[in-house]
Amino acid sequence: MNSAFDSYFEKIYTDRWPAIRRALVEKNKQISRPNKFAELDSGLSQNYVMDPASQVVARALEVMPTDVVLDMCSAPGGKTLVLAEEMSFNFSNQWQLPSGELIANEMSEGRRARLMRVLNEHINREKRLFIHVKGLDGNQYGLRQPEVFDRVLADVPCSGERHLMENPSEMKLWSEKRTKNLSVRQYSLLSSAWLAVKVGGRIVYSTCSISPLENDSVVAKLLKKRKPQILRPAFLNELDFLEKTEHGYQVLPDRCGFGPMYFSVIEKT
Numbered sequence: 001m002n003s004a005f006d007s008y009f010e011k012i013y014t015d016r017w018p019a020i021r022r023a024l025v026e027k028n029k030q031i032s033r034p035n036k037f038a039e040l041d042s043g044l045s046q047n048y049v050m051d052p053a054s055q056v057v058a059r060a061l062e063v064m065p066t067d068v069v070l071d072m073c074s075a076p077g078g079k080t081l082v083l084a085e086e087m088s089f090n091f092s093n094q095w096q097l098p099s100g101e102l103i104a105n106e107m108s109e110g111r112r113a114r115l116m117r118v119l120n121e122h123i124n125r126e127k128r129l130f131i132h133v134k135g136l137d138g139n140q141y142g143l144r145q146p147e148v149f150d151r152v153l154a155d156v157p158c159s160g161e162r163h164l165m166e167n168p169s170e171m172k173l174w175s176e177k178r179t180k181n182l183s184v185r186q187y188s189l190l191s192s193a194w195l196a197v198k199v200g201g202r203i204v205y206s207t208c209s210i211s212p213l214e215n216d217s218v219v220a221k222l223l224k225k226r227k228p229q230i231l232r233p234a235f236l237n238e239l240d241f242l243e244k245t246e247h248g249y250q251v252l253p254d255r256c257g258f259g260p261m262y263f264s265v266i267e268k269t
């Protein structure tokens with residue numbers, strides 16, 4: 001174990017830390033999400049197992065069939081599947097080929113191959129003509145495609161403390177400096193999302209970290225430099241496992257068995 005890790009999070013979560021810590025090592029509640037495409041595509045796998053909190057993150061983008069959407073860091077692709085469904089099924093649950101586009105971007109070649117496998121297994125070819133897999137560094141979008149996207153999901157790489165707790169060799173490498181360094185990379189990706197989204201468009205910034213440095217602090221930096229509007233979509237009020245933070249929402253596993261997950265819903269004004 002890494003005592004610096006424990007004392008860092010003890011300071012942040014105080015009395016709650018032992019319960020959060022215990023819940024991080026327990027298996028979290030994942031559910032098999034019935035895949036709406038599977039009803040149409042017999043022979044394809046029916047379900048994709050994912051954390052309910054991850055589904056909420058993708059839904060918070062509130063995509064429309066006509067939108068041009070960027071999923072900036074998309075492998076292995078759980079949230080991409082949710083976005084694809086949201087764009088493809090109307091209110092009567094009927095499939096329609098969206099007129100918009102979904103760019104599923106992933107920089108790592110190996111993880112991009114995994115993303116392709118997930119898409120191939122869950123959505124047949126003609127139903128995913130609107131999904132385009134790309135392999136750019138997410139930082140490039142702001143420069144190369146300014147104000148092109150209606151919606152951007154920036155589900156950025158993070159410390160992933162649950163994963164660290166399962167991997168003692170990686171846990172040994174944890175330090176406060178590492179989470180600080182990651183927050184710099186995360187801010188850079190969020191800034192790229194900011195430049196890439198249209199005025200009036202929406203960004204969802206998310207991580208599976210419990211470190212406030214990688215969460216609200218990254219959004220706070222954007223608030224200081226730009227003038228975004230932080231949104232609180234009405235449908236999120238009904239979800240009692242969401243805990244409000246200063247600039248977004250957190251899901252912690254000690255209370256609900258889901259997560260951890262953090263997200264902030266940001267509008268470009």
Ligand SMILES: C[S@@+](CC[C@H](N)C(=O)[O-])C[C@H]1O[C@@H](n2cnc3c(N)ncnc32)[C@H](O)[C@@H]1O
Pocket residue numbers: 054072073074075076077078079080105106107108111136137138139155156157158
């Ligand atoms: C938290 S994971 C994304 C999970 C994914 N959204 C999902 O729901 O399955 C972050 C991903 O970002 C990728 N990544 C890291 N740096 C990146 C960058 N600069 N540009 C694009 N992708 C990046 C990682 O390879 C990793 O697959």
